[in-house]
Amino acid sequence: MLFKELNLSVPLQKALKDAGYEAATPIQEAAITLLLEGKDLLGCAQTGTGKTAAFALPIIEALAMKTGQGPKRPIKALVLAPTRELAIQIADSFKLYSKYLKLKTAVIFGGVSQNPQTAELGQGVDILVATPGRLLDLINQRFVRLGEVDHFVLDEADMMLDMGMIHDVRKVITHLPKVRQTMFFSATMPPEIAKLAESILVKPVKVEITPVASTVDTIQQSMYFVNKKNKTELLKHLLKNLSIESCLVFSRTKHGADKIVKALEKGGISAQAIHGNKSQGARQLALKNFKERKTRILVATDIAARGIDVEELSHVIIHDLPEVPETYVHRIGRTGRAGLGGVAISFCGQEDQNLLRDIEKLIQKKIPVVSEHPFPMVPEALEDKPVSNSAAFGNKPSRQGEGKRTENTRQPKSQGKSWGKSPAKGSRKIG
Known part of the structure; x- marks a missing residue:
């Protein structure tokens, strides 16, 4: 109309x-x-x-x-x-x-x-x-x-x-x-x-x-399995190697957002953080710079991101998976605005896999896994041991079971809805 x-x-x-x-x-x-x-x-x-x-x-x-x-x-x-x-x-x-x-x-x-x-x-x-x-x-x-x-x-x-x-x-x-x-x-x-x-x-x-399902269908989603200590290194790698015009990075905490920005700048990548501990002037300046493309990377918490309205945002990277699955949909919805295409990349550590299951149940699809990257997830007992090249790019742990990018198209029987009750923290069941 x-x-x-x-x-x-x-x-x-x-x-x-x-x-x-x-x-x-x-x-x-x-x-x-x-x-x-x-x-x-x-x-x-x-x-x-x-x-x-x-x-x-x-x-x-x-x-x-x-x-x-x-x-x-x-x-x-x-x-x-x-x-x-x-x-x-x-x-x-x-x-x-x-x-x-x-x-x-x-x-x-x-x-x-x-x-x-x-x-x-x-x-x-x-x-x-x-x-x-x-x-x-x-x-x-x-x-x-x-x-x-x-x-x-x-x-x-x-x-x-x-x-x-x-x-x-x-x-x-x-x-x-x-x-x-x-x-x-x-x-x-x-x-x-x-x-x-x-x-x-x-x-x-x-x-x-x-509805949730139609929102996520317009967005190209991918999942990287990576140990927690390597998430920021993987982020730097992607920002340097992918064609990313503008990127909103989600951190679970304010302290985490500041740490990510510090690590990115140390690696020669310009970035700014926006969260509740920043002064009003600093938050408005960071947002203004991001909207005007003076800053390519903005790192935000969920609460601060609610005020971000940026057209044609090319990428969203979820450094820390959210504890409430509906929040995942809101995060990736920052790209692909109003039906436009976009790219959403998420990192998942060993401690995040129950959160991932909740997200996939809600969106009724398996998120494609990218296995070929320099920081593959290894079991905690092996983290301090050297990983061979074959382990890094071949027979390494993968939720999909293969050492290559795959997509599981199985649909869960239950249907998630954004109007449903959000699971309380600590109430998730495995499997």
Whole structure:
């Protein structure tokens, strides 16, 4: 469906045309009309599907008819996001779409001085995008009042749960009017998130776009078996030998991300890290350099990566397999955006093989194994012994059982879904 076929006002259509938007994505087509009717929405969509526009455009359309002026204008729309980067990205989208309207959007987040943010709030705001912690601080200081909010968006709810923000989110909700339109987005649906959605939505419509299997089918995936101590050496080897235009590398921890960057730079490969321990300025600079291709390699944790929106990212490399299988899909979804092709490379050590089984069960396919590389995985008892060339490139341990690249096309009987419960840590079974 084309945007001009949707029931959007002329100023919005003009802004979309300026931005090069022509055809609506599936989630936009499914959600916009329903939200224009004022319905609550429970949404699930993989990264790169146009989710922000799906909720931003109906909100802007609704507010364009009833906006106030000056410092007396109350906040009419609130969007909660888990990270600073994502909050900034969402606010920028609202500003882009509403540029021909007299709507004012502000963004607030922690880690920086609140003074510029409170000054902007004092000038009057129609749309507020915020992280939960800073928003609560400003509510308690009476810089923010939410009593006239008509539209509330909770974005990336599952990530907020992972980051320990759900208690703050519940507190924010107590400051909202009971009569409002609510939009709830979560990539996964663990019990606590399902309970929260049920408590704040009223007769919602459910929109689920792009099942896991179809998302991963557009991406060329491969798995390298490598001992933990050799993962970064293998990473350096691949970055030097493969044709990689831009690469997002995933680390499980902040400390690990810094170690990877240090090792890459020592090997003559320019890279930057982005994670929660970095200052806001450092994170924004690293992201800006990556988007502008001044930095080819960006190393990130899952939480920091939620705010990364980069078109035509050629490669994703997963240095550490995630403990929750759905996270694997979100990681590789950073490449192959909105149906485009991409390459996702993962490293698997001996300690990661149960995680790999969970991932393959979810995506319903075996990930092809690349056996021919300089750092083949050897049993722990043999790690300190020399490995011959024949062992490195021939009869070495391989999950596929052969010393060459193979693909197992067997399909598991069970079908994984991104809406299913995420296994709790330590609850995985072998086999």
